[in-house]
Amino acid sequence: GDSVTQMEGPVTLSEEAFLTINCTYTATGYPSLFWYVQYPGEGLQLLLKATKADDKGSNKGFEATYRKETTSFHLEKGSVQVSDSAVYFCALINSGGGADGLTFGKGTHLIIQP
Amino acid sequence: GAVVSQHPSWVICKSGTSVKIECRSLDFQATTMFWYRQFPKQSLMLMATSNEGSKATYEQGVEKDKFLINHASLTLSTLTVTSAHPEDSSFYICSASRPNSPLHFGNGTRLTVT
Numbered sequence: 001g002d003s004v005t006q007m008e009g010p011v012t013l014s015e016e017a018f019l020t021i022n023c024t025y026t027a028t029g030y031p032s033l034f035w036y037v038q039y040p041g042e043g044l045q046l047l048l049k050a051t052k053a054d055d056k057g058s059n060k061g062f063e064a065t066y067r068k069e070t071t072s073f074h075l076e077k078g079s080v081q082v083s084d085s086a087v088y089f090c091a092l093i094n095s096g097g098g099a100d101g102l103t104f105g106k107g108t109h110l111i112i113q114p
Numbered sequence: 115g116a117v118v119s120q121h122p123s124w125v126i127c128k129s130g131t132s133v134k135i136e137c138r139s140l141d142f143q144a145t146t147m148f149w150y151r152q153f154p155k156q157s158l159m160l161m162a163t164s165n166e167g168s169k170a171t172y173e174q175g176v177e178k179d180k181f182l183i184n185h186a187s188l189t190l191s192t193l194t195v196t197s198a199h200p201e202d203s204s205f206y207i208c209s210a211s212r213p214n215s216p217l218h219f220g221n222g223t224r225l226t227v228t
Contacts, residue, residue: 034157043148043160044209093157102158102207104219 002027006090006105021075023090031092033073038087085112120220135193135223137208143188144210152205164191198227
């Protein structure tokens with residue numbers, strides 16, 4: 001079946017550091033890929049997405065590029081802020097397998113220190 | 115094992131009837147649970163935040179009289195789709211926060227309204 005693997009946390013960085021959260025996937029067909037963010041005490045929010053190979057999703061300074069050759073969708077940000085502290089989830093929808101549900105990674109807790 | 119149980123996993127109902135979906139936290143108390151909806155091949159969208167002992171907080175555009183949320187105990191939140199119509203057919207997912215732990219998702223409920 002489909003699966004998403006992302007780096008385990010917590011990941012602790014200093015403000016203005018460069019961020020990378022790794023995400024790799026296993027899926028048949030041609031999935032769409034997503035990053036979701038959950039801020040403390042809030043529900044999940046869509047951060048960015050990419051629907052085909054080589055697409056780059058971006059939002060709020062975060063970027064992720066759909067790499068089919070490495071089955072990856074790593075999340076990056078050039079300079080993190082304290083307000084970026086949250087849990088980040090990588091997810092996919094497999095458009096080729098006929099399933100409509102999302103497959104989530106386990107989440108990566110990001111802590112940014114001032 | 116699963117820490118959030120959602121039931122039923124799928125349901126088919128006739129137009130005009132109501133359907134109740136349960137979300138239980140199995141081994142922890144969840145003061146807050148979240149309900150999401152996913153349309154086919156699209157991303158997950160937050161519908162509402164369910165707070166134990168108080169009214170749910172609905173996201174903009176979500177009809178509170180249509181999607182009734184009750185969080186009567188620290189381990190159970192229910193979503194009732196009232197007077198269901200075919201356009202309510204979707205995949206509904208709940209999640210709960212566990213102290214000092216990332217978000218846990220239920221397995222989702224696929225609702226089909228005929």
